[in-house]
Amino acid sequence: MPPRTKSSRCTRNTTTSLGCWSTCKTTRNRGSCHRVDRCIVPTRSPTPPPTCSPAHRLRSHDWPRFLEGPDPDLRDRLYVPGLKCAVRYDRCCAYFSSRVLSAAAAGFGGLIENLLALGDAAPRPAVRLLVNEELSKQDADALLERSDPTGLIQHLLRRFKTPKTAFERTRLRMLAWLVNERLLAVKVGVMRHSEGIAHAKFGILGDGDGDEVVFAGSDNESAQALLANYEELELSTSWGDPDRLAYFRDKFERLWQGTHPYVRTVELPQAVKERLLKFVPPEPPLVEPVDEERGALRTALLWQFLAAAPYLENGEAACDATALVDVWPHQRLVVDDTAAAWPAGRLLCDEVGMGKTIEAILVLRRLLMGRGVKRALLLLPAGLLEQWQGELREKGALLVPYFDDRALHYPDDTLSPCTPQAAFAEDLVMVSREWARTESNRRHVLSAPKWDLVLLDEAHAARRREAKEGQFNAGNLLLSLLRDLQLRGRTRSILLLSATPMQTQPWEPWDLLTVLGVGGPWAVEFGDLREYHAAMASLQSGRATHAAVRPAARLLAGETDFPAHPSGKIQLPADRGRLATALAGGLARQQAESATWLRKGSPLSRTMHRFTRDTLRCYYERGVLAAEPPRRQVRDVTFDYEWQAERDVYESVSRYIDERFALAPGDHTGKGFVRTIYRRRAASSPRALENSLEHRLERLERYLQRKRVVWWLPDEEAETDVRDLADEDLEEEQIPASEPPTPEAARAEQEQIQNLLAELRALGTTDTKRDRFCKVLDEVRSDGRPALVFTCYTDTMGYLREELRPRFQETLACFSGRGGEVWQGEWVTVPKAEITSRLDNGELQVLLCTDAASEGLNLQAAGALLNYDLPWNPSKVEQRIGRIDRIGQRHADLPVANLFLADSVDQRVYEVLRMRCRLFEQFVGPMQPVLALARKALRNDPPPAELQRLLAEMEAMAKTAAVTPEIGAAFAASEAADAPTGDAPVTREDLRQALDALTAAETAPSATRLRGLDGWRLSRVGRSNLRVSLDAQSLERDEKLIPLSLTDETVRRIADKLPLPRGKSPLVIEYAQVGAFRCAEVRWAAPDRDVRIRSVKHLQELCNGWDGAPPPQDRLLKAEEKCRREALRRVTRAQRDAAVRERRALEAQVAAARLRLLRELGRTLRCHGSGDLNQTWHRLMQAEGPGGRYRRCYERLGNWHDWQEDELADLREYVDALTRNDIEGRLLGSQLDAALADPRGQAVETLKENTTVPAGA
Structure with missing residues (x-):
């Protein structure tokens, strides 16, 4: 808009503390200028705002001549769109009160956003608010004659009550922020010569182009101001009716300047202004509040839909x-x-x-x-x-x-x-x-x-x-x-x-x-x-x-x-x-x-569903995933002892292990495992070896002192895991520590261990493996990525953290069976959530782990993995790598380094697994039998010849597994089909907005944001306040937080606290339930038709188009009946379909057992000769007593079987392939007895008891 020029007739208003700058008003109308020859717009800054964009021009809207309706309608049709365009706003209201002020702030969110965009160029004040007040004659005289504002101040303060609703509070915050920023000025108008009030309710909106819209209402405004039930306004524009605009502009300026013959205008008293400024928010209030009545109703509608959403058809x-x-x-x-x-x-x-x-x-x-x-x-x-x-x-x-x-x-x-x-x-x-x-x-x-x-x-x-x-x-x-x-x-x-x-x-x-x-x-x-x-x-x-x-x-x-x-x-x-x-x-x-x-x-x-990392690569190539899944970069790091003293210690320990445990009682497998444990701990770290030797020495000392000795290795030495034992039906496994045969043998071993400990301690800080590890750690972390380091033993983990702590300080952490540990001047135990959180936030550089972390921790924020030593169960290798190579990994490549002692059993076995099974590089599902054999080799410390035989067997088994169809089928990947798409009825964001609605609306359940956490405190939902969250990280940080979801009963309780007024809302919800099946139907009963509501977004669109009028009762009843009928149809069908599936699954088991029995019976009968099978069956039944196997077959099958030609051909082919010894074994009947004892036979009785669905349904 063109700059305003100063008028020669302008006079300064020295009463305002904000100063004054006056201009002559120029309005546009078809290219001509209309000059209002008087001082206007006092106190506005001289810098004009820039020309506004088309979206923010008043001319871009088709303004109606007349508007009528309740405040929410006027807000949506006038105040919000108008103030989104405005950079100036003059408003004349009626009675002064907190409610009138809040009503006058309708639509201010857009205006504040515009003023923030203008910055220092915004006019000051941009908003001038004139409120009228009715004083007693005594107070009016005091103000008008003696300029004593005491009565006015008391009067205004009595009217300025604490807002009762969040709606009022939000709007008052808007006014307070504008006042605090010198963007709003408020004055009070009092009648000069009589009691009463100047009922002049109108407003003028101005945009950045100089265009203006004026609106004026009826003269019967009550103290409820814009909150009255119904209002009527007449609108006109500067480009459509410049004379009407000039009239109201002149009227407002005279009122504001105090030159009106009937109204005296005074500044808002400082005491009242200070009361208002108490509502100043810390941030600019840009969000327009929803009025409490409509807001409460919308909130209720939303929560009712949320409670029903999980039970909808989608x-x-x-x-x-x-x-x-x-x-x-x-x-x-x-x-x-x-x-x-x-x-x-x-x-x-x-x-x-x-x-x-x-x-x-x-x-x-x-x-x-x-x-x-x-x-x-x-x-x-x-x-x-x-x-x-x-x-x-x-x-x-x-x-x-x-x-x-x-x-x-x-x-x-x-x-x-x-x-x-x-x-x-x-x-x-x-x-x-x-x-x-x-x-x-x-x-x-x-x-x-x-x-x-x-x-x-x-x-x-x-x-x-x-x-x-x-x-x-x-x-x-x-x-x-x-x-x-x-x-x-x-x-x-x-x-x-x-x-x-x-x-x-x-x-x-x-x-x-x-x-x-x-x-x-x-x-x-x-x-x-x-x-x-x-x-x-x-x-x-x-x-x-x-x-x-x-x-x-x-x-x-x-x-x-x-x-x-x-x-x-x-x-x-x-x-x-x-x-x-x-x-x-x-x-x-x-x-x-x-x-x-x-x-x-x-x-x-x-x-079976089986998806692999190749599935993700397929999705990536098709453009479904934005990032390519990471690829592993595996290398084996083989080390040998660089110092002769180290090698001497290791060889001495090896001789001790071989000699002592060769003499120990027990089978070769048990002793082999004990030898493996000692040998592996010796190769793990000096600390692990030292601890094992000290524990052994303590047992020997107690034995020689004739004290009670527990001759079992503790779990931390044995590297046992209850999950490894579960497959074998073992409650626990105790590894024998080999009791010495005589006191003399114990003394000799005691001396040997003391010598070994002396040799070990003489090494001091010499440790080739540790030095090589530190070099590899630097290499994989060369780009700064965090790394995981796995070891089998807790004491090795402790050894490594002592070595690494001076270098990494607080960026080093541990996770073992003890839980998480971080360095804070000392090692402090923390929950696993703290470990993952620190890793995610970049606060950790190295995480030392035992296999306690190989399952149950999501550590994909790390980008490299080092196996300081390898487990005797190779299946755990994938569990380890799976901590970082998982969904959410951001690095394109994942270095995996494995440390091996040269020519050790571990190195030789894992080399075969790496070469033949591609262990470490990919998931080796089809090679599970090979891994089982490897586990045997790693655990039992076989002699060299036996180890060589096992390695050869592993290679042969790997070749067989690779070409065996039934093994490949067990690990075949499912098809990477296109996943179904479509909008969900409710999203997490919808839930978040619903919770925020409880913070803004005056509802029975209310919500307030939590400090420091992404969550809310819910009040008046149950007996006590609830702290809820929709954020997984916040839930990890605070175990007392309750996760909120549609599956949570809290959603239903909130909805129950927000009932809809019967017959006044178009929202119709009906439920139907049968047992654990529950269905819901939701429809919107509009005057002309009813529609099924698909989503929260759809509900909001319907609410926006609703004028608040109750739906026609006939339409409402029809919608309710339609919902009830459809919900009942769906729930009945779901219940019956499930019952049919359940019964058919049991019938399939009975059928399998019956077919097995028929097959074994037929094979056995055919082994008795080539005659008619039923005749042979009958003859055998006659030859046996009650309860014989053939009689039981007849009882189980219910009759003689009608043998089909295909069955007879299969039986002939089967028996013809048997040797005479096979046939003689068959005639003993063990296979037939096994078929009679098939556990699936018990499903017959279960089917008889299950009458939910009749047989054959």
Whole structure:
């Protein structure tokens, strides 16, 4: 706008403390100027604002001539859009009061933003507010005649009451900030000659281009000012009606200057101004408050929708989007399928670091929200209970206690002593799998009220008692527990997690599938699956024959749920022979297509989810992920002792170990493990060796003094881990420390150890391994990245931290079985959250760890890993690397360095694993049998010849595993399909805004922001205040914070405290519930139609278009009926579908046991001769007494079997391949007895008891 020029008729107003500068007003109208020949705009700064952008021009709006409605409507249609354009605002109000002042500040957020943008160029004052006041005659005379403002001050102070609502407080803060910045001036108008008030309510808005809008209202304004129920305003513009603008401009200037004949204008008294300035906020108040009535209603509408959102048809997305973790594409695929399949089980087998735990938590969140699960039992490795509890809370917003045989432990570190019965009466509870599997404890698990879901982590520990293909019936303790839970109907569903579903034998994943409900022909015997995968391999080669694919055709022939063949030419079910012909008859390309079809349709592919780092690379190449997954850079660092004194000590120790433990009693394996422990500790660090020798010396001294001696190695020396022992059904493992045979031998050994200790201590600070390690540490950290250092032993960790502390000081930390430790002038124990937080924030450079950190810590903020020594269990190597090579890693490359003593057992074994299995470089799933053999070599200290034999066997086994189809299938990656997209009904940000709405609106539950944490304090929600957060890091820092999510009951309690007025709101919500199933329908009853509400955003759009009028009652009733009907339909269908799946899973187990029995019966009968099988069966029944095996077969099968030609052909082929000894063994009947004892037979009784769904449904 053009600069204003000073008028010769201008006079200064010396009464204002802000000074005065006067101009003549020029307004624009079609290119001509209209001059108002009097002094105007006193006290405004002379620097004009710059020309405003089109979006901030008053001319850009189509202003109506007349406006009417309540204050919220006027705010939205006039004040907010007008003040977003304005840089000047003159306003004449009615009575002075805190409420009138707050009402006058309507829309000030945009104005303040404009003035901040202008900075020093903003006019001062930019806002002039004139309020009228009615005084008694006595007070008026005192003011007008004697200039005594005492009466006025008292009057104004009485009116300036403490605001009752957050709405008023926010607007007063706006005014106070403007006053404090000299951008607002307030004056009071008093009638000169009579009692009363000058009812002149109008305002003038001006933008940066000099355009103006004037509005004026009726003369019947009450003390409620703009808060009255209904207002009428007339608008005009400077470019449309310059005369009307000039009239009001002249009127305002006369009032403001005090030259009006009927109104005397005075400055706002200092005492009143000081009262206002108490509301000055620390930051400019830019956010426009919502009025309390509409704000409270909108808040109630929002929270009611939030409470219903998880139960909507698309509520699964709301459950995921409000979890406290971001979901990756592959995780969404897993969660979608696993939750939708319930109660059918799933096997989650992503590689270490790919987020299996997160997937399971997200599945649990969905199922708990009205999708069938109310009671869930989590069976976890004992060492991971606290880690899972933290992940459930910090990622899933689920507060789940764990039971330890004596008490329930809660996430906030409180505990509640209770019995197992009371613990398992909890709907959600965790317990260690080691505790639950024992004979004395399993009864508590099985006798508890029926579980809806049982989750088992590290599920590979559930396996057969003996690693023999024919020993299906006898599971170890953990597998037996799972089978009892499933087959006795003590759980509706099982969910299994394992990065390595196969440890040593290819049938181990198959056994797990049967626990998840896979049955029928697929679960008769593992040989069928071996032949099926062999057929796939044959088809993939393009050279499959009819005979090669016939086993696959046998399994597929009766399938009704198999995916459709991509060509459409193969239809199931089908005749077995024709199906085999169709599979083998195609060209190489068609056979390969059929191989892919068989792989995708196999029970393993349909039931197991397995995503790898290659999955992430695939997503990256397709543009789904922004950053490429990191690549490992592995190198082995071999060292030898550089000083002869070091080598002499090591050789002396080796001789001592060989001599002493060769004489010790016990088998070779046990003594081998003890020798391994001493040898490995000697190679680990001088400190570890010294401690071992001192402990041995103490035992010998006590033995010679005839004191009680515990001849077992402590865990910190033995490097034992309860998770390593769980697979073997051991409660604990005690490693014998080899008691000396005689006192004389003890004295001799005592002297030998003293000499060894003297040699060791004489080395002083000499340590080749440590020196080499420090050099490698510098190399991998050359770019400043933090590094993890792993060792097997706590005392080696202590040794290293003493060496590194002078250099790294507070940037060095440790994590071991003792927890986290940081240096603060001394070593201080801290929670694991403190370790991860410091690492994330760049406060740590080196983190020393034992294998206690190899599981349960997310340390991807580190960018390098050094193995100071390697574990005797090679599987732990991937666990170690998985701490940094996991989702969220920011470095493109990850150096991994391994320190080996030259020519040691460790170096030779790990070299084979590295070369043949690519250990360290990738996850070595298919090579698990090789790792099992390596574990044997590393643990048992074999003699050189035996070691060489084991190494050769490892190489041969690695070659076999690489080409065995059934092994490859157990670790085949799932397809990196496109993850479903779409807006979630509710997001974390929506929840955050809903909480902030509780801070702004005057509602029964209220919220205030926490200081120093990303969270809120909720009042009037329950019996006591709640401190809640939506931030995982804040939850890690403060274990007392409660995670808030849609899955939390707090959301429902808040919604219940904010009820909607019956019949006055268009929002309609109806619920339907059957057992643990709950569905909700939400609709908006508009006057012309009702619509289903899809999201919070959709709800807000509907609210913005709502005029506040109650919906028509007929429309409201129709919407309610529609919601009730749809919610009931959905919940009924969900309940029935789940019951059908549950029953079919049990029926599949019964069918598998029946087919197994028929097969074994047929094979045994055929071994008796080539006659009619049923006649042979009858003859054998007659020859045996009551309870004989053949009579039991008849009772179990219910009748004679109608043997089909395909079955007879299979039996002939099987028996023809047997030797005479095989046939004689068959005739003994052990295989038939095993089939009769199949544990799946107990599901028959369970099906009889389960009448939820009739058979065949």
